[in-house]
Amino acid sequence: MNILLLYPKFPKSFWSFEKTLALLNRKAMLPPLGLATVAAILPQEWNFKLSDRNIREVTEAEWAWADIVILSAMIVQKEDLLEQIREAKRRGKLVAVGGPYPTALPQEVSNVGADYLILDEGEITLPMFVEAINRGETSGVFRSNGEKPDVTSTPIPRFDLLEFDAYSEMSVQFSRGCPFQCEFCDIIVLYGRKPRTKTPEQILAELDRLYELGWRRSIFMVDDNFIGNKRNVKLFLKALQPWMVEHHYPFSFATEASVDLAKDQELMDLMVACNFGAVFLGIETPDEESLSLTQKYQNTRDSLSESVLQITRSGLRVMAGFIIGFDGEKSGAGRRIVQFVEQTSIPTALFSMLQALPDTALWHRLEKEGRLRQKSANINQTTLMNFVPTRPLEEIAREYIEAFWELYEPSKFLDRAYRHYRLLGEATYPKKGKKAKKPLNWVTVRALLIICWRQGVLRETRWQFWRHLGSMYRHNPGGISSYLSVCAQIEHFMEYREIVRYEIESQLADFLATEKQPQPEAVKA
Numbered sequence: 001m002n003i004l005l006l007y008p009k010f011p012k013s014f015w016s017f018e019k020t021l022a023l024l025n026r027k028a029m030l031p032p033l034g035l036a037t038v039a040a041i042l043p044q045e046w047n048f049k050l051s052d053r054n055i056r057e058v059t060e061a062e063w064a065w066a067d068i069v070i071l072s073a074m075i076v077q078k079e080d081l082l083e084q085i086r087e088a089k090r091r092g093k094l095v096a097v098g099g100p101y102p103t104a105l106p107q108e109v110s111n112v113g114a115d116y117l118i119l120d121e122g123e124i125t126l127p128m129f130v131e132a133i134n135r136g137e138t139s140g141v142f143r144s145n146g147e148k149p150d151v152t153s154t155p156i157p158r159f160d161l162l163e164f165d166a167y168s169e170m171s172v173q174f175s176r177g178c179p180f181q182c183e184f185c186d187i188i189v190l191y192g193r194k195p196r197t198k199t200p201e202q203i204l205a206e207l208d209r210l211y212e213l214g215w216r217r218s219i220f221m222v223d224d225n226f227i228g229n230k231r232n233v234k235l236f237l238k239a240l241q242p243w244m245v246e247h248h249y250p251f252s253f254a255t256e257a258s259v260d261l262a263k264d265q266e267l268m269d270l271m272v273a274c275n276f277g278a279v280f281l282g283i284e285t286p287d288e289e290s291l292s293l294t295q296k297y298q299n300t301r302d303s304l305s306e307s308v309l310q311i312t313r314s315g316l317r318v319m320a321g322f323i324i325g326f327d328g329e330k331s332g333a334g335r336r337i338v339q340f341v342e343q344t345s346i347p348t349a350l351f352s353m354l355q356a357l358p359d360t361a362l363w364h365r366l367e368k369e370g371r372l373r374q375k376s377a378n379i380n381q382t383t384l385m386n387f388v389p390t391r392p393l394e395e396i397a398r399e400y401i402e403a404f405w406e407l408y409e410p411s412k413f414l415d416r417a418y419r420h421y422r423l424l425g426e427a428t429y430p431k432k433g434k435k436a437k438k439p440l441n442w443v444t445v446r447a448l449l450i451i452c453w454r455q456g457v458l459r460e461t462r463w464q465f466w467r468h469l470g471s472m473y474r475h476n477p478g479g480i481s482s483y484l485s486v487c488a489q490i491e492h493f494m495e496y497r498e499i500v501r502y503e504i505e506s507q508l509a510d511f512l513a514t515e516k517q518p519q520p521e522a523v524k525a
Contacts, residue, residue: 001043001046001047001067001068001133002046002047002049002065002066002067002068003039003042003046003047003048003049003066003067003068003069003070004049004050004051004058004062004063004065004066004068004069004070005032005035005038005039005048005049005050005051005070005071005072005161006035006050006051006053006058006069006070006071006084006088007032007035007050007051007052007053007054007071007072007073008053008071008073008077008080008081008083008084009053009054009077009080010054010076010077011076011079011380011382012496012499013076013380013381013382013496014350014351014352014380014381014496015029015350016029016492017029017168017489017492018492019491019492019495020488020489020491020492021168023446023447023450023451023488023491024168024443024444024447025165025443026165026166026167026168027054027055027056027166027167028052028054028055028166028167028168029167029168029169030167030168030169030170030171030220030222031052031162031166031167031170031171032050032052032072033157033171033172033173033222034072034098034099034122035050035070035072035161036050036157036158036159036161036162037122037154037155037157037158037173038070038072038098038122038126039157039158039161040154040155040156040157040158041122041123041126041127041154041155042126042130043130048158048161049062049065049066049161050158050161050162052162052163052166053080053084055163055166055167056163056166058084063088063091063093066093067093067094068093068094068095068096068133069084069088069093069094069095069096070095070096070097070098070118071084071085071088071095071096071097071098071099072097072098072099072102073097073099073100073101073102074099074100074101075100075101075104075105075357075358076380077101078101078108078376081097081101081102081109082108082109082112085097085109085112085113085114086112086113089112089113094115094116094138095113095114095115095116096114096115096116096117096118096129097109097114097116097117097118098117098118098119098122098125100186100190102114102117102119103119103120103190104186104189104190104357104358104359105358105376106119106141115138115139115140116129116132116139116140116141116142117140117141117142118142119141119142119143119144120143120144120190121144121148121149121176121191123149123150123151123153123154124144124147124149125142125143125144126142128140128142129142148176148177148191148192148194148196149196150196151175151176151196151197151198152197152198152199152202154198154202156202156205156206156209157206159206159209159210159213159215160213164213164214164215168217168218169217169218169219169220169254170210170215170217170218170219170220170251171219171220171222172203172206172207172210172219172220172221172222173198173221173222173223174197174198174203174221174223174226174233174236175195175196175197175198175223175225175226175228175229175232175233176191176192176195176196176223176224177191177192177193177194177195177196177224177225177228178191178193178195178224178225178228178258179193179194179195179225179228179229180193180225180258180295180296180297180298181193181295181361182282182294182295182296183293183294183295183296183360183361183362183365184294184323184354184355184356184357184360184361184362185357185360186357186358186359186360187224187225189359189360191224195225195228195229195232197229197232197233197236200235200236200238200239200240201239203236203240204239204240204243207219207240207243207251210251211247211250215250215251216250216251217251217252218251218252218253218254218277219251219252219253219254220253220254220255221253221254221255221256222255222256223255223256224256225256225257225258226255226256226257226279227257227258227260227261227264227267228258230264230267233267234266234267234270237267237270237271237273237274238270240274241270241273241274244274244275244430248432248433249275249430249432251275252275252276252277253271253274253275253276253277254276254277254278254279254280255276255278255279255280256279256280256281256282257279257280257281258281258282258298259281259282259283259298259299259302259304259307259308260298260301260302260307261279261281261307261311262302262306262307262308262310262311263302263307265314268311268314268315268316269314271316272314272315272316272427272428272429272430273430275430275432276316277315277316277317277482278316278317278318278319279311279316279317279318279319280319280320280321280350281308281311281318281319281320281321282296282299282320282321283299283304283308283320283321283322283340284296284299284321284322284323284326285322285323285324285326285329285333285336285337286304286305286336286337286339286340287326287329287330287333287336288300289328290326290327290328290329290333293326293327293328294326294327294362295361304340304344305340305343305344308320308344308346309344309423312344312345312420312423312424313423313424313426313427314427315424315427315428315429316424317347317420317421317424317482317486318344318346318420319346319347319348319349319350320341320346320348320349320350321349321350321351321352322337322340322341322349322350322351322352323351323352323353323354324337324351324352324353324354324396324399324400324403325353325354325385325389325396325400326354327389327390328390329389329390329391329396330391331391331395331399332399333396333399334399334400334402334403335399335402335403337349337351337403338403338406338407341407341416342412342416345416345419345420345423346416346420347413347416347417347420347486347489348486348489349407350381351381351400351403351404351407352380352381353381353383353384353385353396353397353400354385354389355383355385355386356372356386356387358375358376366387371387371388372386372387373385373386373387373388374386381404381496381500382499382500382503382504383503383507384397384504384507384508384511393508393511394508394511394512397504397508398508400504401500401501401504401505404497404500404501405497405500405501407497408490408493408494408496408497410455410459410460410461410490410494411460411461411464413489413490413493414455414461414464414465414468414487414490415464415468417483417486417487418468418471418472418483420486421472421476421479421482421483421486422471422472422475422476424476424479425475425476425478425479429478447488448484451484451487451488451491452465454491455487455490456469465487469484
């Protein structure tokens with residue numbers, strides 16, 4: 001059986017970083033870990049090829065070779081997923097689909113011809129799919145009916161199927177699920193509120209495999225909340241630390257965590273000792289009333305700004321997510337978010353308008369209230385809200401455009417990056433020894449020269465760039481490489497803020513034009 005694993009394209013987004021990645025000859029930030037895991041769960045006597053459309057097109061030879069095409073996608077990949085299903089069916093292929101988007105909206109993939117719907121978590125539903133194939137069935141819907149798999153039985157992903165040179169970072173997953181109950185979040189819908197973790201031995205085996213295959217760069221722990229089970233994550237880190245020492249720190253790590261990480265100094269120290277360099281925090285908003293309304297209570301228990309500074313001073317670069325458009329939100333929310341980001345010196349601030357994602361608590365509440373504008377959602381940064389907010393949509397959209405533009409004004413971004421790395425310089429880091437230092441190559445040197453030329457010569461940031469770089473050399477020389485990699489992000493954001501402004505203004509104009517016409521009733525269930 002020949003299985004073509006096909007990963008659809010992402011649209012240009014906050015995280016796509018095309019111009020930044022191009023400096024290092026990379027095509028995408030992260031590989032499709034889900035499909036690599038699918039390949040490991042399916043019968044190993046089957047043959048597999050993996051094609052990621054974010055790094056290259058599917059070849060004619062791959063299409064001809066495949067007996068079954070398996071696709072996985074998130075909602076943001078919807079457009080290309082549906083197009084690739086149609087293309088596979090046009091070529092007479094059997095098509096199987098899974099992942100967060102088909103699980104949330106299975107009818108949409110059925111409507112374009114998908115034969116097999118492998119929904120929910122694959123450890124349970126992929127064996128059902130294999131049994132159907134063995135029975136000769138050419139279609140089917142496979143669901144776990146609320147059962148959550150024990151991830152301690154999940155095999156090592158087929159990392160060998162990935163084209164390593166195309167990716168900036170590698171993906172590894174330690175846990176699934178999150179203990180919190182944020183109203184807008186679909187993670188607890190997909191994976192539950194009881195975090196399930198792999199064993200330390202499992203993750204070390206995955207790292208062994210990556211090491212064996214030659215990976216020597218950053219790894220992103222793609223858990224939605226890495227510290228959801230603090231007991232187990234500490235056990236893992238205590239096993240990881242000697243492994244990292246023994247292997248001379250071949251990887252750096254980044255991950256996502258809840259803000260309450262700031263209250264556990266032992267955990268932060270363990271992460272830094274294991275070469276974790278960055279963490280993404282879901283801050284959402286500095287407005288406590290909005291946090292309480294959306295049930296993100298964990299962000300209301302301590303000062304958010306103090307938490308961010310505590311994490312930074314412990315040695316973890318903070319990236320953070322922010323949302324505008326919560327119910328009951330007062331005017332000026334965009335300005336307050338910008339002020340918070342500036343106050344806490346967070347360089348990389350993911351900023352979006354609130355979307356009601358399918359099957360979330362927010363979705364169901366808005367559906368009951370008749371406030372859904374459409375029965376689809378997109379978590380990209382270039383899409384208007386898909387529901388009727390409690391303050392004028394035009395006001396929210398204009399605040400959003402202005403705030404996004406200001407956040408990624410080059411001199412302000414570079415200033416935040418510099419201030420953030422000065423804080424990071426206060427931390428204590430593990431002694432890695434000379435063997436851990438990676439040799440420079442021409443691609444890295446060229447990227448450095450391009451950054452220095454653009455930011456230090458061509459643009460108005462030239463004096464700021466060199467002044468900050470000189471100060472970094474004096475106060476945090478060990479952080480210069482990482483600091484410059486963050487400075488390079490502005491190469492992406494300078495273009496992307498233009499895209500955000502154009503797209504939102506265009507959609508807003510269409511919305512306002514429609515509002516002047518007689519309105520149909522809100523979408524009903």
